Each structure stands twice: as structure tokens, then as C-alpha cells.
Amino acid sequence: MHWKKEFIDFSFKKKALQFGTFKLKSGRTSPYFFNSGLLSTGKDITKIGLFYAHSIMNSKIDFDMLFGPAYKGIPIVVATTIALKNHYNLNVSYAFNRKEKKKYGEKGNLIGTDIYRKNIIILDDVITSGTAIHHSMKIIEEQQANIAAIFVLLDRQEKGQRNLSTIRHISNNNSYKxxxxxxxxxxxxxxxxxxxxxxxxxxxxxxxxxxxxx
Known part of the structure; x- marks a missing residue:
């Protein structure tokens, strides 16, 4: 689809996609690196939200709401809900997690719409072997919610707790698209x-x- 070339052009222009020698969180040394944190202007995040919105609508996946893992998933999930409303007139809700559970006020580790038993799309920036995404899966699983799919900007398609097109949740052994x-x-x-x-x-x-x- 034309989004692919447009997104790569955009990433190179913003220097979010680079070549060189990079040490990944997984410990692997990679010849390329994608840093969504550099896409940090109003124009950038608006464009990112639109990429996700197009992809979600094109997938025709049934869902109730969106979930963005802290921290990079937070601006992504907000921008995507705005894009879905502005371009598709689809008014969906969203939630994201705190890194640390709040110990005062309403407490808890989630902000936004209640995810209990909802059908949820997870939005993240990059997936490598799948290790990082398991934390979000655990949060959603604890709320007895269903994961409709996981959408990312870049899938590095690397070995881990997954196969080519799905990721397998360690605790419940389910596979998610x-x-x-x-x-x-x-x-x-x-x-x-x-x-x-x-x-x-x-x-x-x-x-x-x-x-x-x-």
C-alpha cells in the first residue's frame, strides 16, 4: 500500500529511521534503528495517528477501544483516536497505563476508559521479539478483556515468543494478530x-x- 513508502520516506526525513550500529534492549546489535521518539511535533504525531487510523480501518477488525502502553504508546493512542474521529467519524475511547501504580486519589495503574471485558486494540511503535508487549497483555488479561489485534509502526520480525504474524502470550498461550x-x-x-x-x-x-x- 502507498502508506508503506510514505511512512518510510517520512521516517528517513525525520531521521527516526537510521542505519549504523545500535544496541537493542534485547541485547542484540542491529544495523538499523527506529526511534519514534523523534517524531515529536504536532505535525508528526498527527501524521502517525493517521497511519494507524488508515491501517485499523483497512483491517476491518472489530474492536471497542484502543490501548497505548506507556510511554511511547500514549501519544500514539491519543493521536489515533483523533484521526479516527476526524477522518472516519468514528468516536472510540482509549486507555493507557502508568509505569508505576498510583498510591493516592483514584489509585490504580490505568488512565482513560475502563477496559474491563472490552475488545481492545493495542497500539505500540516497534515490535522486535515480542518481549516488551507482554506487559500490556498482562494488564489487559487481568481486566478480563480481549485483545483484538496489535498494531505497530515497525515489525522487526525477529525471533522470540511469536511467529511471523502473531505474538503468543506466555501465560495464557493464546496467539494475537x-x-x-x-x-x-x-x-x-x-x-x-x-x-x-x-x-x-x-x-x-x-x-x-x-x-x-x-
Whole structure:
């Protein structure tokens, strides 16, 4: 879809997508890195919300509300609900978690609409092996809610608690669908058409052979 090329163009322009040597949270050394934190202007986050909104509507997945994991998922989930209302006239609610449980006032570790027994889409920026997303799954599971799907900007498609198109929850052994704006495969296809950037392809292919989902 045209969103893929548009998103990669946008990410390179904002230097959110870079090539080099990067140590990931997983401990792996990667030849590329995506930092959604650099997409931090009003125009940037509006555009990001629209990418997610288009992807959600195109998926035709049934859902009640959106959930954004702290911290990067918070602006994403807010921007996406705005985009869904402005471009699709769909008025959905959202929630996000605190990193630490609040010990005063209303207490709790969730902000926004009650997620109890709701049908929820999780929005996050990047998924690698799937380890980080399990915290959000646990929160949703504790509220007896259902995960309709997980939407991300970039799926690095790496080995972990998942296979190519799903992520498996460790505790309940259920598999949940992952939908991404782009994957590492989309990025390589993009580089093939760019004479200035295609020099990075061998490093990406080598990394994928070592850590990628076969």
C-alpha cells in the first residue's frame, strides 16, 4: 500500500529511521534503528495517528477501544483516536497505563476508559521479539478483556515468543494478530529502489538471517 513508502520516506526525513550500529534492549546489535521518539511535533504525531487510523480501518477488525502502553504508546493512542474521529467519524475511547501504580486519589495503574471485558486494540511503535508487549497483555488479561489485534509502526520480525504474524502470550498461550505499517521486508524492498541507500542491504539481510523469523 502507498502508506508503506510514505511512512518510510517520512521516517528517513525525520531521521527516526537510521542505519549504523545500535544496541537493542534485547541485547542484540542491529544495523538499523527506529526511534519514534523523534517524531515529536504536532505535525508528526498527527501524521502517525493517521497511519494507524488508515491501517485499523483497512483491517476491518472489530474492536471497542484502543490501548497505548506507556510511554511511547500514549501519544500514539491519543493521536489515533483523533484521526479516527476526524477522518472516519468514528468516536472510540482509549486507555493507557502508568509505569508505576498510583498510591493516592483514584489509585490504580490505568488512565482513560475502563477496559474491563472490552475488545481492545493495542497500539505500540516497534515490535522486535515480542518481549516488551507482554506487559500490556498482562494488564489487559487481568481486566478480563480481549485483545483484538496489535498494531505497530515497525515489525522487526525477529525471533522470540511469536511467529511471523502473531505474538503468543506466555501465560495464557493464546496467539494475537500483529498488523504493522511496515516490516523489515518492506524496508529492504524500499532500499532496493534507492541507489544511495541500497548499500545497507547486505547488513540487513545478514542480521535477518541471524535473528529473523524463518
Amino acid at each position: 500483529i498488523i504493522s505499517i511496515i516490516t523489515i521486508e518492506d524496508l529492504i524492498a524500499y532500499l532496493l529502489e534507492d541507489s544511495k541507500l541500497n548499500k545497507h542491504i547486505p547488513d540487513l539481510i545478514k542480521y535477518c538471517k541471524k535473528y529473523g523469523i524463518q
